Amino acid sequence: MAAEERATFGRYGFILAAVGSAIGLGNIWKFPYITYENGGGSFVLVYLAAILLIGFPLLMAEIAIGRRMRKSAVGAYAGIGEKASIGGRKWGLLGGFGVMTGALLLSYYAIIAGWTVFYLGKTIAWSTGGFDVPEGGLGSYFGGFLAQGPTQLLFQGVFMVFTTALVALGVTKGIERFTKAVMPVLGVVLLLLAINSVRAPGFGEAMGFLFHIGPITSNALLEAVGHAFFTLSLGMAAMVTYGSYVGRDQSIPKAGLMIALFDTVIALLACVVMFSIIFGVPEIARAESFGRSATILFTALPEMFYDLPLGSLLAPIFYALVGLAALTSTISLLEVVVSYFVDQKSWPRKKAAMIVGGGVFLLGIPSAMSLGASEFWTNFPVVGSRATGAFSVVDYFVSNWFLPIGGLATAILAGWFIKAEVLKDELELGHGTFKWFKAWQFALRVIAPVAIIWILIQVVGGKAF
Numbered sequence: 001m002a003a004e005e006r007a008t009f010g011r012y013g014f015i016l017a018a019v020g021s022a023i024g025l026g027n028i029w030k031f032p033y034i035t036y037e038n039g040g041g042s043f044v045l046v047y048l049a050a051i052l053l054i055g056f057p058l059l060m061a062e063i064a065i066g067r068r069m070r071k072s073a074v075g076a077y078a079g080i081g082e083k084a085s086i087g088g089r090k091w092g093l094l095g096g097f098g099v100m101t102g103a104l105l106l107s108y109y110a111i112i113a114g115w116t117v118f119y120l121g122k123t124i125a126w127s128t129g130g131f132d133v134p135e136g137g138l139g140s141y142f143g144g145f146l147a148q149g150p151t152q153l154l155f156q157g158v159f160m161v162f163t164t165a166l167v168a169l170g171v172t173k174g175i176e177r178f179t180k181a182v183m184p185v186l187g188v189v190l191l192l193l194a195i196n197s198v199r200a201p202g203f204g205e206a207m208g209f210l211f212h213i214g215p216i217t218s219n220a221l222l223e224a225v226g227h228a229f230f231t232l233s234l235g236m237a238a239m240v241t242y243g244s245y246v247g248r249d250q251s252i253p254k255a256g257l258m259i260a261l262f263d264t265v266i267a268l269l270a271c272v273v274m275f276s277i278i279f280g281v282p283e284i285a286r287a288e289s290f291g292r293s294a295t296i297l298f299t300a301l302p303e304m305f306y307d308l309p310l311g312s313l314l315a316p317i318f319y320a321l322v323g324l325a326a327l328t329s330t331i332s333l334l335e336v337v338v339s340y341f342v343d344q345k346s347w348p349r350k351k352a353a354m355i356v357g358g359g360v361f362l363l364g365i366p367s368a369m370s371l372g373a374s375e376f377w378t379n380f381p382v383v384g385s386r387a388t389g390a391f392s393v394v395d396y397f398v399s400n401w402f403l404p405i406g407g408l409a410t411a412i413l414a415g416w417f418i419k420a421e422v423l424k425d426e427l428e429l430g431h432g433t434f435k436w437f438k439a440w441q442f443a444l445r446v447i448a449p450v451a452i453i454w455i456l457i458q459v460v461g462g463k464a465f
């Protein structure tokens with residue numbers, strides 16, 4: 001077939017694009033607040049272990065499958081299935097599951113991403129017109145913003161338009177070029193903010209919290225492992241898809257290591273910045289000042305900026321960067337779905353991006369309306385004790401079920417069913433002898449499945465989430 005040649009990332013393009021996918025709201029918004037809710041140090045330790053023992057090996061497996069087959073989700077899993085001892089091309093269904101999960105995840109992720117755009121506008125207004133804490137505090141201000149349906153839809157829509165445009169531009173001209181420009185700046189600004197936190201009154205207590213090792217609940221264990229998938233973009237074929245654009249001269253183990261490392265460092269820096277602010281406020285006043293901990297990025301942070309030298313400059317830059325970090329993640333999510341239509345259904349890329357982007361926007365409407373705007377969607381069926389409202393329900397299924405299940409299936413496929421030589425070959429291509437192959441295989445064969453199955457049993461047992 002005289003198919004158009006498949007795009008290939010440039011030398012550092014892949015690492016930056018994958019780092020861009022990994023680093024996003026998961027690191028800057030979600031990780032600090034779940035760490036806060038789960039008591040700090042011990043949670044961080046479990047999370048680090050999960051990244052090292054489960055996330056990192058699985059990340060390499062996903063990239064290897066993608067590069068081997070040079071196809072997006074469905075084609076890659078179906079093709080690698082032919083090299084598996086059971087299932088054959090039926091493994092393509094796992095790719096299909098990833099495509100569906102990607103669409104669902106993007107449908108609500110874009111809403112949170114939209115908040116960063118709103119706060120970019122807001123901080124520009126504050127920086128130029130003077131900062132004044134809105135009546136009732138930033139917490140209730142944020143709550144009011146969430147409850148405005150049309151505003152939510154507007155910003156979600158704006159974010160989907162950006163995402164669609166970049167994916168429509170293509171892998172190298174859109175995704176690669178854009179992430180290369182954004183990621184280094186984000187790293188530097190976050191580092192500067194973290195250095196600045198040292199002066200904050202809450203810094204000492206923040207560090208104590210971050211490194212305090214205490215008892216840990218089973219709930220926290222589960223959440224830490226689940227977040228390892230989310231933050232490394234695993235379990236839904238995003239890294240398989242990006243892997244399909246990686247050149248044969250690149251080392252997958254090295255790339256995987258860099259991605260996991262950068263992702264972790266940024267998550268920890270975000271905690272340092274955020275906690276230095278929250279712990280500057282006496283405990284009893286915290287909830288009142290910041291509202292729920294899930295919202296600290298939008299409620300605690302603005303105030304800090306306006307206490308800092310150059311804060312008026314930093315505040316908008318920061319929200320712009322968080323928005324851009326979210327954008328490098330949303331494009332990877334959309335790419336999983338779009339590349340399916342491009343590779344499997346031969347749709348032109350632009351058409352696929354527009355139709356899928358529009359579809360995902362529609363899919364997200366119930367979630368956008370479920371933060372107080374529509375009573376029906378806000379009270380949408382309760383799942384367990386944790387998820388009420390369309391937004392939470394979708395997030396519950398995606399984060400706690402779909403990503404772990406997708407990850408589990410991939411770990412089993414790669415660890416047990418694909419001929420070991422095939423993957424060994426792929427991991428050594430562009431790398432040289434991969435000394436850790438046995439350890440890597442053990443992680444996929446035993447550690448990941450045991451940990452994930454254990455999580456799922458706890459979830460079914462109603463213990464968690």
Ligand code: PHE
Binds near residue numbers: 105333
């Ligand atoms: N890793 C991204 C984050 O931490 C979210 C994401 C998940 C992106 C799955 C792509 C695929 O924000």
